[in-house]
Amino acid sequence: MQVKDGTGxxxxxxxxxxxxxxxxxxxxxxISSASKNGDAYLFPTLWSTLAAADTEHAILRISNGxxxxxxxxxxxxxxxxxxxxxxxxxxxxxxxxxxxAPTAHNVTTAGGNLNLSSAKTSDVTADIWNNSTxxxxxxxxxxxxxxxxxxxxxxxxxxxxxxxxxxPGDVLGFTLESPEIGSFQVAMSGWFVEI
Numbered sequence: 001m002q003v004k005d006g007t008g009x010x011x012x013x014x015x016x017x018x019x020x021x022x023x024x025x026x027x028x029x030x031i032s033s034a035s036k037n038g039d040a041y042l043f044p045t046l047w048s049t050l051a052a053a054d055t056e057h058a059i060l061r062i063s064n065g066x067x068x069x070x071x072x073x074x075x076x077x078x079x080x081x082x083x084x085x086x087x088x089x090x091x092x093x094x095x096x097x098x099x100x101a102p103t104a105h106n107v108t109t110a111g112g113n114l115n116l117s118s119a120k121t122s123d124v125t126a127d128i129w130n131n132s133t134x135x136x137x138x139x140x141x142x143x144x145x146x147x148x149x150x151x152x153x154x155x156x157x158x159x160x161x162x163x164x165x166x167x168p169g170d171v172l173g174f175t176l177e178s179p180e181i182g183s184f185q186v187a188m189s190g191w192f193v194e195i
Contacts, residue, residue, distance in 0.1 A: 030162055031074045031114075034191035038118025040074075043111040044187035048131035049084070053180050057136030059129045060174040060186055061099045061106075064166040066123035069192045072162035073172075077187040082153030083180030091184060092177045095147045099173025102127050102137035114189065122192075136175065143173055167195070 003013035003021070014022040034040040045060050064071045083089035106127045113120055129137045149158065166172055174186060 030072070030193075031189065031191045034193075035114045038113055038115045038120035040114040040189070040191040041111040041122045041124065042114055042187055042189045043109075043124070043126040044077075045128045045185055046107075046131050047079075047183060047185045048129060049183045050176065050178055050181050051133075051135045053178065055135045056094070056142070056175045056177045057129065058099065058102065058139045058142060058173060058175050059136055059184075060188070061102060061125075061127040061137065061139070061171065062166065062173075062188065063101075063125040063127075063171045064123075064168055065125055066192060067168050068195060069123075069168065070195050071124065071166040071170075071190050072193055073160050073164035073166070074162060074189045074191065075160065076158040077185075077189075078149075078151050078156040078158070079185045080151055080153060080156075080178075081182045081184070083178060083182040085180055087153060089178050089180040089182065090150050090152055091182070093149045093151065093186070094142075094145065094175045094177075096143035096173040096175070097146050098141075098143035098171050100140040100143065102139050104138040105130055105132065105134040106137040139173070142175060143171070162191070166190075 005011040031040050043062055080091040107130045109126045110122045111124055111126050
């Protein structure tokens with residue numbers, strides 16, 4: 001059997017004296033590949049300030065409206081001042097499935113395409129807290145609790161590498177809470193995969 005390249009130049013694969021096939025490969029993250037096609041997005045909140053201490057604030061709700069596609073979450077980014085007085089307070093983030101659509105204190109966006117040359121839009125509804133009034137967006141129910149994290153002052157990147165998947169019609173919501181009022185920003189990046 002002969003293994004030749006697919007370019008038509010006739011290069012054959014090298015096999016060493018231990019019967020090992022020599023190859024070179026390039027590894028590319030799936031989000032990078034999707035971004036080339038304009039199918040990778042970022043869903044950020046505004047730079048905001050928690051309105052009340054020890055109160056859960058609904059800050060981001062993502063609803064996948066793209067029929068026939070899954071949204072694979074890549075990373076969650078969290079920036080936190082540590083509070084506006086002591087600067088050493090924790091920030092508690094919670095994630096929920098099926099968060100109700102907000103009825104007040106929100107701005108709706110489709111997120112931003114990570115490929116700045118692409119004109120594609122995401123078919124995702126991302127509701128973010130408008131940071132003007134209320135303790136986050138007004139939602140009837142935060143939904144079904146899925147996960148939580150605690151972070152301290154600074155910038156945290158949670159790499160989930162596509163293991164969190166929103167199918168068509170799925171909804172993911174995020175809330176934040178801290179024992180002290182402070183400023184934050186949260187974002188989620190992800191890409192679409194046809195199913």
